[in-house]
Amino acid sequence: MGPNANTQSIVAPERAFHHGADLEALNDRFKGALPSEIMRYTLERAENPVVFTNFRPLAVAFLHLVTRIKPDIPVVWVDHGYNTPETYRHIDRVIKELDLNLVTYAPKMSAAHYDAVYNGIPAFDTPEHDFFSRTVKLEPFNRAMQELKPDVWLNGIRHDQNTHRGNLDVFTQGSHGTVRVAPMFHLRKVDVEKYVHENGLPDNDIYFDPTKGEEHRECGIFLQKK
Template structure:
């Protein structure tokens, strides 16, 4: 299942009734789109959503998702939490992607800077400790929650896939999200090789030197998908 096919086609038209709302029955949508191309899912979603947003951390291969969604809706608000612990390569990559895709970027930062946190608490805590939970809430969850409260989306589009970890394998394309949103993952059924091929075919810049201090390890969740 490739990403490119069907890009730009309006596969489904708006019904005139709300599709995405808190408590909506998502099982029929997941069944309907289980074999659909990511571009079809995106086109359907942006045509039916009232106020969709994207969340990204500019991790490796995230540029493919951003390229797809901005082809479907160029002005969609893109939320990025700048926790202050990104690598220099990641910050330079972000600047390139913002210019390349003309992103409508909304940057949210923690109320406490990385330098302030390091000085007071001694840097990034060890994983699976109460200190690390506090760190994650401070540098990522609070700014993200603030973004959702300010933008008030009904749909939260993201680039998660089923093959990334055990928690995500148990999700689906359309799932209930926090802040009363419906979370939509158009690339959910893809494999990593599909995304790599898309990045290569479209000659997109990728981010190879990336670190998420709230995850620490690739298979872990940072907490955004675990919030109720």
């Protein structure tokens, strides 16, 4: 009998999350599922998941949900330098209360530097504002993706936030070869407000995103394809 006669080949399991995954089937499977069910399924199968947050109003609900299941998950924050003082104080409080494993990325040009050279935040829907968004948000976001190399990008977007997001779903293809997972996608704003209240979570509504301004706009992160 040869030395390999009783040896069985071992086949590594297929990755659950990749750009070839059947996301349509996953969306059908989890239609109507609780956010916690979606979160747990994802975290049990993801190889290198990360969370991206901007600490906007009600974002604490998503951070609370994910860290209850995986307390040490990297929470990536792009600090563009233009947050309100109230938002920065809120961020410090949430980091402490939820014991976040925070990973901060900042633009290569500080807000003070940008303002001095380019005279502050440019008008929306101009080439100058596109350059501003790339400088303060998209470049550090892409750098985070390239360095952390996640397979799953967890986020707290909902279908009712704007038209573009309403056309997405729980599981979608993200940039940098990731799968974006939005466990709270089918919730309404009132549902998230209730979650924050019932769990006694701190929140802050004195918030400003210089790359989008109004709630219905996109800053560009969710528009990237690669």
